[in-house]
Amino acid sequence: DTGVSQDPRHKITKRGQNVTFRCDPISEHNRLYWYRQTLGQGPEFLTYFQNEAQLEKSRLLSDRFSAERPKGSFSTLEIQRTEQGDSAMYLCASSLEQSRAFFGQGTRLTVV
């Protein structure tokens, strides 16, 4: 399968712990996006990369959140000192330039 891959699919963590999610985009795609989705809401944009450069960050991305895409291929999203409000589905998408974006299945985070 050459679609967008996210790992893990599910993560349960205790409040205050750090978590890291990985996204592997479609191989030739130079743009990579992270979104967060809570129950009953549409996905909310967090940040995006063009190659290894992080071009835009939403105000939703607090100081506890950091994203990287070190070699312009896979990306990681880290949340430090997790809070219950961080519980959500974290979605990754990739695209070739401004063309249509392809989404992964998401990582569901539960903070207990």
Added chain:
Amino acid sequence: DAKTTQPPSMDCAEGRAANLPCNHSTISGNEYVYWYRQIHSQGPQYIIHGLKNNETNEMASLIITEDRKSSTLILPHATLRDTAVYYCIVRSRGGNTPLVFGKGTRLSVIA
């Protein structure tokens, strides 16, 4: 913020056409209309997009009004597997803008 308005929910009988409306009265000349859908517990899936002409692909048809202030996504023969949340999104033609999702329309296809 999303630039589109959609009804929160709709029902459609299986085998009938599903017509999902979207208002985007503030759309500008260089903005496309995109449609995505999200089946429960999955990531959003691209359906179709258009600028000003009607578009059709294997999944759906997109009808954009002449003034471009509204559009309709048509699923010609809805099946139970089309039950999902459908998002209408306005996005600029060039530049670096990400997709901005609203709450979408929850379509329930009923047997």
